[in-house]
Structure formats: structure tokens, C-alpha cells
Amino acid sequence: MIPSAGLRDAEQGGKVPHSDPEMSNFHPILLLAILPAMAFAAPDRPYFNDKKAPENRKDLEAIQKTLTSVLPKAREATVCIDIGEGSGSGVIVSAEGLVLTAAHVAGGVGKELTVIMEDGKRLKAESMGIVSTTDCAMVRILEKGTYPFVVLDRENSTKLGDWVFSLGHSGGFDKERGSVVRLGRLVRVAETTIQSDCTLIGGDSGGPLFDLEGRLIGIHSRVGEVLAQNMHVPMHEFLTHWDEMTRGEFVGDGPFAKKPETGKGFLGLATEPRPEGGLKVTKVGRESPAEKAGLKEGDVLLKLNGKALQSREDLQNLLKEMAPGDKMALELLKKGKPETLEMKLGER
Amino acid sequence: MNARFFPILLAVGLTSASHGVQSLEGDLRKNGDTVVSIFEEQRAVLQRSSAVVKEGRKDLCYGVVISADGYILTKASEVQKISSLSLIVDETKYENAKVVATDPTWDVALIKADAQGLQPVSYAPSSDLPQGTWVVANGASSTTRRRALVGIISAKTREIPASGGAALGVILKKDSKGLEIEAVNEKSGAQEAGLQKGDQITALDGKKVSKIEQVAEFMKDKKSGALVKVGIKRSGKELELDVRLAAKGELTDEKSRNDQMSGRFSHRRTGFPRIIQHDILGNEESVGGPLLDLEGRCIGMNIARADRAQSFAIPVEDLKVLAEQLIKNAAH
Numbered sequence: 001m002i003p004s005a006g007l008r009d010a011e012q013g014g015k016v017p018h019s020d021p022e023m024s025n026f027h028p029i030l031l032l033a034i035l036p037a038m039a040f041a042a043p044d045r046p047y048f049n050d051k052k053a054p055e056n057r058k059d060l061e062a063i064q065k066t067l068t069s070v071l072p073k074a075r076e077a078t079v080c081i082d083i084g085e086g087s088g089s090g091v092i093v094s095a096e097g098l099v100l101t102a103a104h105v106a107g108g109v110g111k112e113l114t115v116i117m118e119d120g121k122r123l124k125a126e127s128m129g130i131v132s133t134t135d136c137a138m139v140r141i142l143e144k145g146t147y148p149f150v151v152l153d154r155e156n157s158t159k160l161g162d163w164v165f166s167l168g169h170s171g172g173f174d175k176e177r178g179s180v181v182r183l184g185r186l187v188r189v190a191e192t193t194i195q196s197d198c199t200l201i202g203g204d205s206g207g208p209l210f211d212l213e214g215r216l217i218g219i220h221s222r223v224g225e226v227l228a229q230n231m232h233v234p235m236h237e238f239l240t241h242w243d244e245m246t247r248g249e250f251v252g253d254g255p256f257a258k259k260p261e262t263g264k265g266f267l268g269l270a271t272e273p274r275p276e277g278g279l280k281v282t283k284v285g286r287e288s289p290a291e292k293a294g295l296k297e298g299d300v301l302l303k304l305n306g307k308a309l310q311s312r313e314d315l316q317n318l319l320k321e322m323a324p325g326d327k328m329a330l331e332l333l334k335k336g337k338p339e340t341l342e343m344k345l346g347e348r
Numbered sequence: 349m350n351a352r353f354f355p356i357l358l359a360v361g362l363t364s365a366s367h368g369v370q371s372l373e374g375d376l377r378k379n380g381d382t383v384v385s386i387f388e389e390q391r392a393v394l395q396r397s398s399a400v401v402k403e404g405r406k407d408l409c410y411g412v413v414i415s416a417d418g419y420i421l422t423k424a425s426e427v428q429k430i431s432s433l434s435l436i437v438d439e440t441k442y443e444n445a446k447v448v449a450t451d452p453t454w455d456v457a458l459i460k461a462d463a464q465g466l467q468p469v470s471y472a473p474s475s476d477l478p479q480g481t482w483v484v485a486n487g488a489s490s491t492t493r494r495r496a497l498v499g500i501i502s503a504k505t506r507e508i509p510a511s512g513g514a515a516l517g518v519i520l521k522k523d524s525k526g527l528e529i530e531a532v533n534e535k536s537g538a539q540e541a542g543l544q545k546g547d548q549i550t551a552l553d554g555k556k557v558s559k560i561e562q563v564a565e566f567m568k569d570k571k572s573g574a575l576v577k578v579g580i581k582r583s584g585k586e587l588e589l590d591v592r593l594a595a596k597g598e599l600t601d602e603k604s605r606n607d608q609m610s611g612r613f614s615h616r617r618t619g620f621p622r623i624i625q626h627d628i629l630g631n632e633e634s635v636g637g638p639l640l641d642l643e644g645r646c647i648g649m650n651i652a653r654a655d656r657a658q659s660f661a662i663p664v665e666d667l668k669v670l671a672e673q674l675i676k677n678a679a680h
Contacts, residue, residue, distance in 0.1 A: 053376050056386065057642065068478045071478075181480060185377055189370045199629065202609070
């Protein structure tokens with residue numbers, strides 16, 4: 001699932017059985033396919049990154065030239081993520097519309113979000129998995145399209161002191177302004193956090209940090225009180241948890257997102273048992289998950305996730321085992337006609 | 349508004365001495381001494397062509413030297429109401445500098461110092477530079493030495509509308525027959541102009557008003573910074589006062605969460621017809637000086653530290669026009 005030109009070519013060619021690594025080592029097609037990936041691994045490292053600091057005007061101009069040349073592509077793939085009561089940022093990493101962002105922006109697994117492109121186009125999206133301990137999240141754009149995307153630094157090749165730049169929709173989306181670029185150096189490197197002197201503010205969360213080759217090296221997470229304390233989650237943390245996030249898992253126990261608690265789920269309706277079985281809906285709460293799913297007074301609930309509903313207790317006991325955000329299938333009778341509703345449990 | 353999605357880090361994660369943590373020494377950071385020392389040519393321009401604007405021993409802000417005989421541009425709202433201004437250019441102190449003209453729309457004041465042989469900034473031919481271009485501005489200064497801070501152009505050049513629209517800064521008494529002022533906001537243009545509790549507003553820009561709806565209609569398309577002639581009746585006497593319109597959002601002390609993480613930003617930070625945005629750090633005192641390119645040319649004048657991540661400068665094209673107009677106004 002990790003977007004990589006090399007691997008995808010090999011898979012699509014269908015000539016390299018995954019299960020046979022021994023053989024694939026010698027397979028000419030795999031070698032060919034691997035070449036571009038290796039080109040990623042050993043990129044042209046800008047010379048100024050190997051200097052302690054710029055030494056002259058020429059070095060400054062080289063930094064400026066490199067930055068201005070990689071900026072347009074990075075900007076195209078940088079998005080605002082509207083979560084209703086606020087916004088963060090994110091970055092597209094595959095042509096199909098896979099977006100990386102921060103866990104505290106995604107807010108959880110399976111949340112509905114809106115991705116806003118640099119030109120203002122709004123797209124429906126949904127959060128996939130998150131790593132709540134280190135602030136990683138994956139979001140997927142639901143609308144089909146071919147999206148501009150950036151490549152990741154897979155080799156953890158960025159070093160302390162390297163020149164980097166950040167993008168993000170500081171303070172929220174502003175079409176007249178666009179996303180805001182800031183230049184800095186990588187000033188601190190720890191296992192699950194890297195720090196730069198690219199100044200961040202609310203709204204930047206989840207936005208991308210790039211090296212000066214335009215590769216994604218981190219995702220903005222949080223700030224310290226001092227202006228120079230701007231923290232990002234390094235790309236290797238995303239790569240480590242890539243498969244779990246792809247599968248929509250909630251990894252870890254916070255602090256960047258709270259796991260939905262079992263028993264805290266909320267449907268928002270009142271029922272009474274029918275003598276002939278099932279539960280008749282007597283009231284639907286305004287703005288409740290039940291109302292949003294289209295449930296109406298008079299509907300008759302027959303089964304929840306395949307289990308028959310005979311009494312209110314049956315329903316309560318089933319709900320008790322579920323958490324907010326859990327998907328459920330409700331079999332019911334609407335004006336006498338059988339129907340199945342797919343919906344998500346809300347939060348009390 | 350987005351602040352809840354951007355928690356300020358608890359100190360724990362930062363200070364823990366876990367193994368394998370690498371840290372870059374301060375001098376090598378973007379605004380560290382070693383890096384900034386490469387900008388010596390541009391710093392030298394700040395040394396001779398920017399001014400430190402002072403009240404007594406206190407630094408208020410910076411200024412742009414625009415003539416050999418002592419004309420200096422600065423941020424108007426930082427020097428308003430200050431009776432004794434002095435300036436330092438290079439290592440020379442000039443006492444008794446005077447504000448001789450202001451433009452409330454751009455929040456720019458023209459100061460005249462009794463000076464000769466100053467070196468004005470040289471204007472860049474255009475402010476239309478790509479994002480990512482290096483820029484240099486004034487940082488914390490000593491009596492004898494200007495310091496440089498560096499950054500890049502970081503967003504599109506554009507208008508910054510007044511936050512919350514434009515406002516006079518008065519609260520009108522409810523249920524009064526006319527438009528009686530019940531309170532005057534302390535930070536408003538109404539306060540500066542001397543409007544008082546009990547005054548009856550009778551006209552705006554010469555047009556008679558008697559109902560609150562007429563005031564609202566009049567204010568609808570007004571921009572902050574504009575001057576409005578407010579006709580009032582005060583203990584039987586008719587008066588007319590020039591009142592500067594402020595951005596509604598700047599009349600309160602309410603701080604958003606983003607503001608809370610932004611240190612000391614400029615009080616007047618919205619309502620500019622056009623600005624260049626850059627990422628140079630600073631605070632409310634670091635504005636007023638020139639924004640330089642790598643050639644040491646003036647591409648604009650710093651007009652607001654907007655928040656933690658955003659600083660604004662007036663583009664050189666607009667600055668040149670402003671300078672000419674203000675000098676002309678001062679001559680009258």
C-alpha cells in the first residue's frame with residue numbers, strides 16, 4: 001500500500017511472486033523495477049546541507065534557488081482539512097488521494113472530513129487509521145480523481161542541521177493567501193519527534209515538512225512556547241505504522257486522540273416492543289445519529305448486526321458493547337417494507 | 349478558531365534527556381549568529397538606512413530613512429500619542445523628532461528629524477518576488493548596532509481586510525432619542541479624536557444621521573484606517589471631529605488560542621490595502637523598518653507582526669507613493 005513506483009511496477013507486471021523473495025533477488029524485472037526506488041534512496045543531497053552553515057552569498061542563493069524550484073509541486077499537494085469545528089492541514093502522497101496528517105486533526109478512525117485543495121476545491125474525505133501516541137494519521141479522499149502528490153523520504157536520510165521548509169494553512173484556509181511557506185533548519189532530532197525553526201501556528205497541524213529536494217520528511221504536530229520549538233512527526237514513524245493505518249486501526253492510547261469508549265455510543269431514539277417481535281420507534285432525537293441515518297417514528301427495528309431485537313434490553317445490551325464511531329447494520333421495516341440501514345454510532 | 353487542534357507541547361517531551369537525541373547549537377539555527385553573519389551586507393544597510401524610533405530610553409519600533417535631510421517612515425499606531433520622539437540612525441541620536449504627517453489607511457507616519465547627510469534606502473524596482481526569496485529585517489537593536497533577522501517571502505501578496513469590519517469604537521445609548529454615546533472604546537479612533545460619553549452624533553461626513561440604522565448603512569462599506577468626519581452636539585455646541593476607523597477585531601482584548609501562542613504581536617495588524625507576507629520572527633516593536641532583499645534594496649516596510657507565523661510588509665510600489673504623498677502633506 002505504500003506508494004512506490006518501483007514496487008507498484010513489479011506488482012502490476014505480475015511477474016514477481018511476492019512469496020518467493022529468494023528467486024526475486026535474481027529476477028531481471030524486479031531489478032529493473034527496483035532501480036527507480038534506489039534513485040530515491042540516494043538522491044542528490046544539496047551541497048549546502050553538508051556545510052555547518054552557509055558561508056557566503058552563493059550558498060544563500062543556492063538555498064533560495066532550490067527552495068523556489070521545489071515549492072510549486074509541494075504546494076500543489078498540500079491541503080487544508082476541514083473538520084467542521086476547525087481545521088488542520090495535510091499532504092497528498094498518492095495519485096489516488098491518500099493524505100497524511102496528524103492524529104489530532106483526524107480526531108479518530110472513520111471520521112468524515114473535507115479536504116480543501118490549494119485552489120479552493122472541496123473534496124469529501126474520511127480518516128483511516130491513526131497512531132494516537134505519536135500523532136500520525138491517514139486520510140483518504142473519497143472522490144475519484146488523479147491528485148497531485150509528493151514523494152516520501154523513505155530512507156530517513158535527513159540530518160540534523162539540514163535546511164527544510166514547512167507548508168500549511170496557518171489559522172485556516174485562505175484562498176487569497178494560499179498555504180504559507182516557512183524556511184528553517186532541522187534543529188533537533190529524537191526518535192518520534194523532529195524539531196525545526198519553521199514557525200508553526202494553529203491550522204498548520206498535519207501539514208507537511210519537506211527537505212529541499214521536495215521530499216516529505218515530517219508532519220506538523222505541535223509547538224512549544226518558544227518560537228523556535230516547532231515539532232513534527234518524522235516520516236519513519238508513519239512508515240512503521242503504515243499497514244495498521246491503511247487497515248483503519250486505532251493505534252495506541254493517546255494523548256493525540258482519544259479512543260472511543262465502549263458503552264459511550266449514542267443512537268438517539270426511543271422504542272417500544274411489538275407483540276409480534278421487533279422494536280417500534282416512538283421518538284427520534286433531533287440531530288441524533290438515528291435521525292441523520294434516516295430513521296423515522298413508526299419504523300420497526302428487527303435486527304442489529306444480525307441479532308434479533310425482541311426487547312429494549314436486547315438493544316441496550318448490544319449498544320453497550322459498541323463504541324462511538326462503530327459501524328452498524330440495522331435491519332428494519334419502513335412502512336412495512338424490509339430495509340437495511342448502514343450507520344455509525346454517535347457519541348453521547 | 350483552530351487552536352484546539354494544535355496543543356502546545358508539554359515540556360516533558362522537550363526536555364527529557366532520552367538517548368539518541370541530537371540538537372543543533374543555537375548559533376547555527378536560522379537566526380543564529382553564524383547564519384545571520386552571512387547577511388552582513390544587508391545588516392550594514394539597516395545600520396545606515398533604518399532608524400530606531402524611541403521614547404526616552406524605550407525602543408518603540410523602527411523606521412525607514414527616505415531622505416538625506418531626515419524624513420523617516422514608521423508605523424503610525426506605534427508612535428501615536430507619543431510627545432517626545434527621538435531617533436537613532438547608525439550611531440547618531442536625533443532628539444525632538446516630530447510626526448509631520450500620517451496615513452491612517454496604511455498606518456504609516458512620516459517623521460522629520462533634524463538631520464543631514466543620511467543615507468536613504470534604495471528602493472527595489474519591484475516587490476514581485478517569488479515565494480522562498482530571502483528577506484532581511486530589523487531585529488533587537490543596541491544603541492550603536494542594528495541587528496538583522498532573516499526569513500523568506502512566504503505567501504501571496506494581497507489585501508488584509510479589517511478583522512470584523514470597520515468601527516468607530518463607540519457604544520450608543522439604547523432608547524435615547526438621538527444617537528447619544530454611552531461609552532468610548534479605549535483603543536478606538538473615537539477615543540483618539542476625543543469623543544466623549546454624552547456626545548450626540550448628528551452627522552457622518554456631513555450627512556445628517558439620527559438613527560442607528562443610518563450609522564450601520566454608512567459604515568457598511570468603510571475600511572479601517574479611513575477618516576470619518578463625525579458631527580456631534582456637546583452641551584449645546586456643535587463640533588466636528590476626524591475619527592479614524594479601527595478594525596472591530598482590534599478593539600477588544602480577547603485573544604484567540606493562536607494569539608496566545610504568538611507572543612507580543614502588533615495591535616494594528618489587519619486592514620491593509622496590500623501586503624507582502626514573510627516569515628521573519630519579531631514582535632510589536634520589530635515593525636516600521638525596511639524589508640530588504642539580498643541586494644540590500646528596500647522591497648517594502650514592515651507594518652505588522654500578525655501572529656507567530658506571519659509578518660506583513662507594505663510593498664515598495666505602494667510605499668514610494670505613500671512617501672511622496674506624506675512629504676507633500678507635511679509641506680502644507
